[in-house]
Each structure stands twice: as structure tokens, then as C-alpha cells.
Amino acid sequence: MIEFDWHFFIVGAPAIMFGGISKGGFGSGAAFVGGAILALVVPPGAALAVILPLFMLIDVATLKPYWGKWHTPSAKGMILGAIPGVALAAWVYTAVDADFFRLLIGAICLGFVAFQLARAQGWLRIEQMPFSRPFAWGAGLVGGFTSFVSHAGGPPTAVFLLSQGLSKTAYQATTVITFWAVNWMKVAPYAFLGIFTWNTLLGSLLLAPFALIGAWIGVRAHDYVPERAFFALSYILLVVTGVRLIWVAVA
Template structure:
């Protein structure tokens, strides 16, 4: 059950702003931190249900500044392959309980941090060789699945796009377009699975200004703030949040 009290909004407002900043300016890679943080205080399914309409709002707000700058061929492949990933996520959701989702979201959160650390240490090279259509389809399917179960589709999509050697603006525009389509595809199964309630709708209305503010900050920060600083903070938040979710799910 979702209780819209002071404690909820103390957690939810910063989480939504953070997600908006990520989607608006840093390629959606860390936007799922909002859902991970919310899952600490509400059931995971409702946390995902609260965040999806807000992420869709940020998608719309972020489309205009990057309109037409995306790489259409890569975006189309990721969108087409992402929809089956969404369907697979919906099937899995019907078969598992809240504790499994907590462990899954926590594992994805910690895995994101480990993945970024591996890249930072140059243990894996991305961008030195362009990935083909098969790799793009796998990235799209994986991104659709992880986006459904935790709003964390950014990492697999990033691996594929960064191998293409595209510019920062092209990367940002492509991820905005791809996840706008994937989030639209997620909306119907979320509704059928009961992840939207009257309480999540009220929360969406009250949190919408925070989401738009985050998107606005993200677009501005895209040109002003170092990605290293932003993601450094993200890693700390996700590592702590992910470990807590795993602990709660297992215990």
C-alpha cells in the first residue's frame, strides 16, 4: 500500500528530481535511481508505477531540446527489439513476489555501479569497435526488459550506442527517443498488472513539478556539469540503495 505522507515525499521528491536530471541531461543512464530509492519505502511494483508516468513526462519535456539530433538507424533497432523485452518483463512480473523484485532491482543497481567501475578502470573497451545489428538487438531486448522491471534500461543501450562513436548530443537525443517509445510500451502492461492506483495517480500529480524541474536542470547541466561529477554521486547512491534492497529482499 502507498501512503502519501510526509515521509514519502521527503524521499520521493529528491528521487524524482534526480531522475529528471539524469534523463534530461545524462543519457537516462541513472534515471532508474529514482525507482530504486522509492522501493526502499514502498512496495517495488508501486514504486515502478509511481515513476513511470513521471519518466514519461520527462521524456516529453526532453524531446524538444534534442529533436532531430538522434541516430535514426540505431534508435529504430533499439526500439523494435526493446518491445519484446518489455513483454518478457511483464511475464516475469506476474510470476514473482515483492522480495524477488527488491533483490532484482538491487542487483541491477549494484551491477550498474560495477559496470561503470569496470569501464573506468579500462578493463573493458567500448567505442573502439562498432557493434553490429545483432548486438544492437540484444541491447534493445535487454534494455526493454530491465526498463520494465526497474526502469534501468540505460546501461545495455549505452554499451551499444557508445560503440558507434557518436557525439554526446547524438547519444543523449537517441536515448531520449528510445526510452520515450519503450516507456509508452510499458504503460499498458503496468496498468493491467495493477501497478497504477489512485494513490500513485495522486502522487504523480504532486510530483510532476519536481520531475519537470529535474528535466530542466538536466538540459542545462548537459552543457555545464561534468558527467564524472554527476555519475560519481550516482554510484554512491545506487551502491547503498542496491545493497539495502538486496538485504531487505533476502531477509
């Protein structure tokens, strides 16, 4: 049960705005920071349930500006690959407890930052390569799994999309259409597993204005805000959040 006190709003409002900005203008890679931060003040399952309708709302708000600008083969391959990924994650969800998900979300946070740091320092190079359908399916499978358990499908799919050498806008548009589809895949399993409740839906409703504000900012910031500045803040938030979630899980 979520308590809609000042803790919920002071953490949830900026968290979902940040997620909206990422999904709206910066490729969704760091959007999961919103759910990870919210999981600091509500149970992980409740955080998943609150965030999903909000991300779906952001998807609708951002589809029009990027409509038709995506790389169709990449989007189609990842969407198809996400189907078994979501199914596998739904099975895992029934077999583990909340601390496992805190640990997993925390590890994904720190792993994403480590991956981006390795790229920035030149320790890891992602070479441009021709489109590969099996690679797209694999990226979609991993992305579908991580999207289900922590709304963190962006990092694994980013590896594949970066290898395609897409333009900034094509990259952004491909993530928008892909996760619009993936988020719809998660609705039925979330409902069947009891992740959604009237309490979590009320939480989504209360935070919906902040999601739309974040999406609006993200779309307009796409061409103006330096990616370096945005992601620097993302990485700081992800490190702090990841360490905190892991600490809570193992304590």
C-alpha cells in the same frame, strides 16, 4: 497502498529530481536511481507505477531540445528490440513476488556501478564498432526487460551506444527518443497487470513538479556540469540503495 507522509516526500522528491536530471542531460544511464530510491519507502510495484508517468512527463519535456539529433538506426533497432523485452518482463512480473524485484533492482544498481568502475579503471574496454542491427535488437531486448521491471533500461543500452562512438549530444538524444517509445510500450501492460492504481497516479501527480524541475536542470546542465561529478554522486546513491534493497529482500 502508498502513505503520502513526510517519508514519501523527503525521499520521493529528490529521487525523481535526480532521475529527471539524468534523463534530461546525462543519457538516462543513472535515471533508474530515482525508482530504486523510491522503492526504499514504497512497495516495488508501487514505485514502478509512480515513476512511469513521471518519466514519460520528463520524456516530453526533453524531446524538443534533442529533436532530430539522435542516431536513427540505433534508436530504431533498440525500439524494435524492446518490444519482446517488455513482453517477457510482463510475463515474469506475474510469476514472482516483491522481494524478487527488490533483489533484482538491487543487483542492477550494483552491477551498473561495477560496470562503470571497470570501464573507468581500464579493466573493461568497449571498442568502437560499425552499426549492427542484431546488436541493436539485443540491446533493446535487454533494455526493454530491465526498463519494465526497474526503469533501468539505460545501462544495457549504454553498452551498445558507447560502442557506436556517438557524440555526447547524439548519445543523449538517442536515449531520449528510445525511452520515450519504450515507456509508452509499458503503459498497457502496467494497466492490465494492475500495477497502476488511483493511489499510484496520485503519487505521480504529487511528484510531477519535481520531475519537471529535474528535467529542466538536466537539459541546462548537459553542456556545463562535468559528467564525472554527476556520475560520482550517482554511483554513491546506487551502491547505498542497491545494498539496502538486497538486504531487505533476503532478510
